[in-house]
Amino acid sequence: MTASDQDIAAAADRLIAAESSGLPCAPVRDLIGPDDVHAAYAVQERILQRRVAAGGEVVGRKIGLTSPAVQRQLGVDRPDFGMLLADMAVDDGSTVPLGRLLQPRIEAEIAFVLREDLSDGALDLPQVRGAVDYAVAAFEIVDSRIADWDITFGDTVADNGSSGLFVLGEQRRTLDEFEPVAAEMTMSLDSTEVSTGTGAACLGDPLFALQWLAGAARDLGTPLRAGQVVLSGALGPMAPVTGPGTWTTSITGLGSVTVHFSD
Numbered sequence: 134m135t136a137s138d139q140d141i142a143a144a145a146d147r148l149i150a151a152e153s154s155g156l157p158c159a160p161v162r163d164l165i166g167p168d169d170v171h172a173a174y175a176v177q178e179r180i181l182q183r184r185v186a187a188g189g190e191v192v193g194r195k196i197g198l199t200s201p202a203v204q205r206q207l208g209v210d211r212p213d214f215g216m217l218l219a220d221m222a223v224d225d226g227s228t229v230p231l232g233r234l235l236q237p238r239i240e241a242e243i244a245f246v247l248r249e250d251l252s253d254g255a256l257d258l259p260q261v262r263g264a265v266d267y268a269v270a271a272f273e274i275v276d277s278r279i280a281d282w283d284i285t286f287g288d289t290v291a292d293n294g295s296s297g298l299f300v301l302g303e304q305r306r307t308l309d310e311f312e313p314v315a316a317e318m319t320m321s322l323d324s325t326e327v328s329t330g331t332g333a334a335c336l337g338d339p340l341f342a343l344q345w346l347a348g349a350a351r352d353l354g355t356p357l358r359a360g361q362v363v364l365s366g367a368l369g370p371m372a373p374v375t376g377p378g379t380w381t382t383s384i385t386g387l388g389s390v391t392v393h394f395s396d
Contacts, residue, residue, distance in 0.1 A: 136165040136172035145179040148278045148292055157235055157280035160288045173290035174353060180293060181216050192362055193217040195273060196346050197294040199336045199366025209286045212336065214346055215294025217362055223274075223300045228393040231377070234276045234297055239392075240371035241320045241328065241382035243313050243339045244271035244301055245363045251347040252356035261344045264357075268311055270302035270387040272380065273364050275371065299364055302390035311386040314338040318368040320382040330369025339365040 136144075144161035151158035165172040185191065198204050198212045223229055231237070248266035276297030279288055289295045316332040316339075336342040342365045350356050357363065368384070377396055383389040 136169055136175075140164040141172060141175045141179060144176045144291055145183075148176070149180060149183065151235070151278035155232075155235060157278055160279050160283055160285070161291050162285050162287050165287050165291060167285035167287045169287055170290070173287040176291035177215065177293050184218060190219040191216055192219050192222065193364070194346060194350065194357065194361065195294055195296055195299070195364040196342045196366045197275075197289065199342045200330070200334050200369065209284075209289070211286065212342065212345060212366070213286065213290045213294050214349060215290075215296040217296070217299060217364070221296065221298050223298050223392060225300055225303055226391050226393075227300070228395050229274070229298065231374070231394055231396060234274065234374075236277050236282060237297055237374040237394075238275045238371045239320075239374050239380055240273050240275065240367040241318045241330070241369065241384065242271045242273050242364050242367055243316060243332065243335070243384065243387065244269050244299075245339075245343055245365060246305075247357060247359050247361050247363065250356065250358050252351060252358070256344065256347045256351065258340060258344055261347055262308055262340055264359075265308050265343070267305040267307050268313060268387060269305055270382060270384040270390045271364055272300040272382060272390055272392055273367070274298040274300070274374070274392070299362075300390055300392045301362070302388055304388035306387055313340055313365070315385075316368070316387065317385045318382060320369065320372070320380065322372070322380055323378050327372045328369040330367070332368065334368050335366040342366045
């Protein structure tokens, strides 16, 4: 199917209504199709424009669906990206009320903060690596406005990559001090191990994920900029957040990051 401007607007309205009401909605693939990349990102952009018009500030991007384990969990087969806004950031060690989210899940990631734009040039691996200011441990708290996480690729892209919130650790390392592909991750809930993984689980190397994003973002006319945060993708399986508790992830070379959930 080919999505019309009216279809794209209707999909955006449906997702915005779910966010506003706190009631998950039906998938939007009936309007834009399950895998129309351009239509899905057009919906995402329309929602973003409304958030920015209401005072939102874009601070970076998140790469999704980089881990084969997460792709299997959600039934998709390629990466995507969403936008990070300032009001999605949560301080390390803070408490998040569960009522702030609809259907939260959590995953451990490496985040990169850029010191240079990635808008020109070959965007090869040396250029991408050189653009990184530092890396930190991170949580992405993913969420879906679509009921029961019944999503295709088109649904999750339209829904800003199923973004929710993000938490950055405080220990910063340059890429001279830290090699992302060699990182090992452990994620725990109330001291019980829930998920493990490695840097290699993220598209083979988190820097490969960043390189993919740099090209995809430029192709869509919204290149990565200096100062932006990039969540590079899950290092292992995501886990559902089903109630109050304390989540901690440790990543070798980057230390740990913690977030609490409350009723």
